[in-house]
Amino acid sequence: MRRRTRRGPTLPKPVWLLLFGGILAGCSGLPAYESDLPANLNVRTRLSSPSVLLTAPLAGSFDAYLHLTAVDRRCQKNYRGSVKLGGTVVSVGIPADQPSYLVFEFSGRSLLTRGSASSTYATLLTPRSGHQYDVDVAYADEMYSITVYERNPRSGLRREVERRPFSACKPN
């Protein structure tokens, strides 16, 4: 009769699956964006998962992230960190009068299919000092919209800011 040898602690498969799911759901592994600047970028997000496989009851997830990259005078990028976008308004401070490259990412993961998919939308934004930037992010029915508004807190005036591709950055 073969003797079973113990090779360390073992966990039942469902427990491993739950742990793996927890890691997928909770740890994106992205460095958090940190800034001491006063908040001038306010992101409001509404997300609706494109598939039932990407919902928590089926051990899936569907999230949105904002990746922030500083852009210098030579149009060189310097990634500064990311924030997870959620149900509440997320406010961060980005440098005024210099361009920042904002990349919005929609990311879905499924534990059942063990697959993932993500897509991105990017824009170059140069905030003006003394202004606030409100971003509406919405995802539903496999369609999304991202709208950036510039708001002057003193006058209350608000206007939509057109998307600018990175190629619009000109070294100076």
Place this chain on the structure above:
Amino acid sequence: MVLTRLFFVLSTAVLLFGCASQSKTADQLRDNVKRNVTFSSREVFEVKKPYRQVSDTLRKKWLECLDSTATGSIHRGGNTFGTLTNIYKPKVAVTDRRTELTLQHKQTGAGVTQLGGPPPEGFFIIVTDVYPADKNTSRVDVQKHMPGYAGVMKAIRNWAEGTSMACPDLAQ
């Protein structure tokens, strides 16, 4: 390991099948659609709006929404995962008589080879032509040579008709 090999064999077969007549130019795509080759389709519709207005909207949304990168990971069996990146390049050419919108698609990833000598920015997968039908009517001719992309087809119609300005999620 067996599953990994099987994956590569199937992937290669799919790529070989798919690339047999992939479009390297916009005209080649139109020709493939005319010859009704596999995975090609065409949708023509008219909107009661002046040509310039439809052209401006489609140009703006085409460049804004389809300049995208979609990444997916797939389970190849065992503990092996593969990552696939789809890079999309939208382009626009506008004249008084026609607006040509093209979308090119390039795929990269470990073990992925796009056969058939794709152009540097990828094969042409969608070509949309907008013409003035009369003073207040525009004709939109969408030709596609790739399975899927229903979201893009829906979005083009929405943009032209002005019913929604949302972007299609190219990862779905």
